[in-house]
Amino acid sequence: MVTIPDFQTLMRPVLAHLEDGRTRRSRDIKDAMADQFDLTEAERAAMLPSGRQRTIDNRVGWALSYLTQAGLVAKPSRGQVVISDEGQAALSANPDRIDMKTLEAYPSYLKFRERTRKAPTSQTTVDTPPVAEATPSDLIEQAVSTNRAAVEGEVLQSALALSPTGFEDLVIRLLERMGYGKAGSVERTSASGDAGVDGIISQDPLGLDRIYVQAKRYAEDRTIDRPRIHEFAGALLGKQGDRGVFITTSRFSSGARQEAERINARIELIDGSRLAELLVAYGVGVQVEQTVTLYRLDEDFFDTL
The missing domain is CATH 1.10.10.10 (Winged helix-like DNA-binding domain superfamily/Winged helix DNA-binding domain)
Structure with a gap:
């Protein structure tokens, strides 16, 4: 045994x-x-x-x-x-x-x-039945949720261990995997000294439709406040842009989120928790280890015999 x-x-x-x-x-x-x-x-x-x-x-x-x-x-x-x-x-x-x-x-x-406790595709919590009462589907869902949460934590720690430029490359890879720039390009710009902007997404071949990216690798317990969002909005204004995405490994204060809503430009804020979810969901920095298939009786099939 x-x-x-x-x-x-x-x-x-x-x-x-x-x-x-x-x-x-x-x-x-x-x-x-x-x-x-x-x-x-x-x-x-x-x-x-x-x-x-x-x-x-x-x-x-x-x-x-x-x-x-x-x-x-x-x-x-x-x-x-x-x-x-x-x-x-x-x-x-x-x-x-x-x-x-x-x-x-x-x-x-x-x-x-x-x-x-969060469902893989929503922000609502789900009740976990006792193991003795759980169906095979319940058990698989619990296992998937646990695995997803563990891997999200690990992938965020790996992102924190990257160099600033490595983190920017990770963000660019994620945006590409999400389908941005498919008809144009996604590129990192900080190496060329493009102040205030770390990446540019060109949604069309001519680069007429652009989204600007700010990628900051900060400690998880650090909070990004209103002034940083105001600075990013200023960088967008300097480039005559009206859309941007600010991605970080840390979190945003309520003031930062209010600032993103207040300004004319549309700025999407992605904190560390959301970043980890996206990395796992789009398969960036992770590998599929195992898939499971459940079967059920096809009663309609037997009714035709």
Whole structure:
């Protein structure tokens, strides 16, 4: 019988493995957990039903993902993880076990949980039925919502780790994937010193229909206030433009949103949360890991026989 630990059981051992403060590859942590729990060769080789990933790799990956959402683990670069100060404190405060209940003490984890309660295509929250009462469709919807929220958090952290020009390139790639500039072009302009504007979307081949882009990679807890929107509006005016999009990894104050509504130019504001949703929705910086198909009885078919 396979005795591979579940992802919650793995949370504290994974965090303890990082206790010395060294940055490690997530790949190495997966192997270390297989060693720590004395998994047999068969258990190490056990695959998910999809056959695309080892079970132990998947569970350690989810443990790391939840710890990251709570701020106990940081990802300084691709495939690299390191314990945070909060993670060190969590080990001391929880000598026996760290699980999802434990993580509820961390505001960043609660924000993540709130995102999982949102339907993938709307801003309304959905009730989650108890597992015993959930249908297969309910379970898949819950899994998709959890996965989407986790990946959105990770993709936003990856965006924050980019250089300013790298972030601008990411924004341009997203706008292209969304279909902007299809008949014209989408280009980054900051390298040429185009003050106040980081990108230009030409909606037609001649560039007569233009949308101007401001892309700012700021810390998540930073707030963009009214003056920054006023400055962007001034840049649009200088280019005789009347449409712009301000995209950031942080958030906008109510004053900033009011300013965007007040001025004559139409300015769309996209904060970090919305940016993460769009990156995942349009497949920028993410990969499809697995698809699932549910079947139901076709009663009409049998009625014709």
